[in-house]
Amino acid sequence: MTCLVCGADTVKQQLDVGSHPVASFFLQEPNAVEKLHPIRLGQCGTCAVVQMMxxxxxxxxxxxxxxxxxxxxxxxxxxxxxxxxxxxxxxxxxxxxxxxxxxxxxxxxxxxxxxxxxxxxxxxxxxxxxxxxxxxxxxxxxxxxxxxxxxxxxxxxxxxxxxxxxxxxxxxxxxxxxxxxxxxxxxxxxxxxxxxxxxxxxxxxxxxxxxxxxxxxxxxxxxxxxxxxxxxxxxxxxxxxxxxxxxxxxxxxxxxxxxxxPTSAALEQADLLARYAASYPVTKIELRRHLEKYRDVKGRIALFGAGHLAHAFANFIDVADLIDFVADDTPQKQGKFLPGARLPIRPSAALLDDGVTLCLLALSINNEDAVISRNRAFVDSGGTFRSIFRSSPRSIFAYDW
CATH class of the missing domain: 3.40.50.150 (Vaccinia Virus protein VP39)
Known part of the structure; x- marks a missing residue:
């Protein structure tokens, strides 16, 4: 592939997360037909820029x-x-x-x-x-x-x-x-x-x-x-x-x-995508195993925030079947379904009404505290909020399973 930045024919594919629909194309019904696009990343061997293939x-x-x-x-x-x-x-x-x-x-x-x-x-x-x-x-x-x-x-x-x-x-x-x-x-x-x-x-x-x-x-x-x-x-x-x-x-x-x-500083990152890609299958397997066990022992799981981050987590990590619904209070999203994962989008009150025990936050880390504060009844009933992001202090990847 020709590099989108330097124009060299040295872009090598490293990561393939599959073919998926556009994250903003919410479904009106769960069985609607979707157009899929291959999502694959490569890195240029000449300038080291990571890019879509x-x-x-x-x-x-x-x-x-x-x-x-x-x-x-x-x-x-x-x-x-x-x-x-x-x-x-x-x-x-x-x-x-x-x-x-x-x-x-x-x-x-x-x-x-x-x-x-x-x-x-x-x-x-x-x-x-x-x-x-x-x-x-x-x-x-x-x-x-x-x-x-x-x-x-x-x-x-x-x-x-x-x-x-x-x-x-x-x-x-x-x-x-x-x-x-x-x-x-x-x-x-x-x-x-x-x-x-x-x-x-x-x-x-x-x-x-x-x-x-x-x-x-x-x-x-x-x-x-x-x-x-x-x-x-x-x-x-x-x-x-x-x-x-x-x-x-x-x-x-x-x-x-x-x-x-190309600079020496950029070329020092020539293996950045390869290392990122190498961890992908391990991440999928381990997280899925943990969520399966949690669901069997403790109960239902939901996502919070029906945006492209939730779309990536459910579809790229391949855990949609372990999640019951996506909570999101945006009026225009109510009654629709998350693309790819086909998960129903429901108001946040459903966390408490439907007996969810673990809610995975899929929105800006800066907004996590505010969301938890607005859903204090869920926490008081024994519900747990965790973040889908590794960089969050409440990351699901640091959860004591």
């Missing part, structure tokens, strides 16, 4: 409804804004822009500091996409250099372009970076933010894998990306998070797009 095409990721919304971490954004301002490249007359709804809160922070000029790319206005359900999966596909130049001519090139949590979705990273470069003025700044996959790769956490992500970067491999758009890195920061750290990279546009030059 066959990225799911963007049109197959657009959900059949418009109420899904991803919330990205924001605790570090105030500091990031200060870091950008410290370079002195922009002032109150500068154009501060973004390409998706994920950039709005950062743009708002600049507006609060007097930056009134700017724009945010809109799918219908700027890319002629009228589907209300289309989102970042469509943005990453359509931002070509030609389209981007037209957007820049219409709105004015950005002196600072904010791009949060979309690079990892890119099907064609080289073309996407060229598109971003066309949106930025000469010597303008680019802020990129992505999830850091280093900890999950090292910890063998397979909930990291998501059909919407084509690329799985570490700080060392992400440092290779700016040159694809003709940018020079000014700083790269890693902001700690419980499940996935956030990598923020600030770069300046200095020239024409260039080729990726």
């Amino acid at each position: 066959q990225p799911v095409p963007h049109h197959a990721l657009i959900p059949p409804y418009d109420w899904l919304f991803a919330r990205e971490p924001e605790e570090h954004l105030d500091q990031t804004v200060e870091d950008i301002l410290a370079y002195g490249h922009i002032n109150a007359d500068s154009i501060v822009s973004g390409i998706s709804y994920k950039d709005d809160t950062t743009i708002d922070r600049f507006r609060a500091k007097g930056f009134e000029n700017g724009w945010r790319l809109e799918l219908e206005r700027d890319l002629d996409v009228s589907d209300p359900s289309a989102s970042i999966e469509t943005v990453q596909k359509l931002i070509s250099s030609d389209r981007a130049r037209k957007v820049a001519e219409r709105h004015g090139p950005a002196d600072l372009l904010i791009v949060r949590h979309i690079i990892e979705h890119a099907e064609n990273l080289r073309e996407f970076m060229a598109g971003l470069a066309a949106l930025v003025a000469p010597n303008g700044l680019l802020m990129l933010e992505i999830p850091d996959c280093a900890a999950n790769l090292c910890n063998a956490d397979y909930c990291m894998v998501w059909e919407e992500h084509s690329l799985y970067f570490t700080p060392e491999t992400f440092a290779l990306v700016p040159t694809l758009g003709g940018f020079e890195t000014l700083r790269l920061d890693v902001h700690p998070r419980p499940f996935e750290n956030s990598i923020v990279l600030i770069a300046r546009k200095t020239g024409a797009p260039g080729d990726v030059l």
Whole structure:
């Protein structure tokens, strides 16, 4: 396979978690027909970037409804804004822009500091996409250099372009970076933010894998990306998070797009995916054995949070048949079924009503305490909450079986 980053034909498949439906395509009935996509990861032998062997095409990721919304971490954004301002490249007359709804809160922070000029790319206005359900999966596909130049001519090139949590979705990273470069003025700044996959790769956490992500970067491999758009890195920061750290990279546009030059730091991670893949069958076997025994002795098991993390756990770890249902209080999800696993989605009150004894948390680690607090009656009745993540202090992988 040709590498999505450096273009070399040296990507070797290491991990195959099977073929699965898109996590956001909730089923209306348990026996509905589903379209499956192969989920396989490889690592490039030239630049060491971990990536999907066959990225799911963007049109197959657009959900059949418009109420899904991803919330990205924001605790570090105030500091990031200060870091950008410290370079002195922009002032109150500068154009501060973004390409998706994920950039709005950062743009708002600049507006609060007097930056009134700017724009945010809109799918219908700027890319002629009228589907209300289309989102970042469509943005990453359509931002070509030609389209981007037209957007820049219409709105004015950005002196600072904010791009949060979309690079990892890119099907064609080289073309996407060229598109971003066309949106930025000469010597303008680019802020990129992505999830850091280093900890999950090292910890063998397979909930990291998501059909919407084509690329799985570490700080060392992400440092290779700016040159694809003709940018020079000014700083790269890693902001700690419980499940996935956030990598923020600030770069300046200095020239024409260039080729990726692998570094010794990136190549030192050449066996990262191989080690991650080697632990996969062992993880599946051991966890399944423990959950089977728990279910036989102590009773029913549920998941909490009907998102892509629960989808990955139930399907990739192959334990769906040991779980009774998924608890989730999102009104639009009620009465539907988790893709692949075909587990019913029920309100959290069902934990108590249906005699569940173990509930596995499949949502942001930051939100675990709040969920437990809202479901205190379940705990008081003898129920136990555990997390599906190895990095959580209440991880099921550290449970005293």
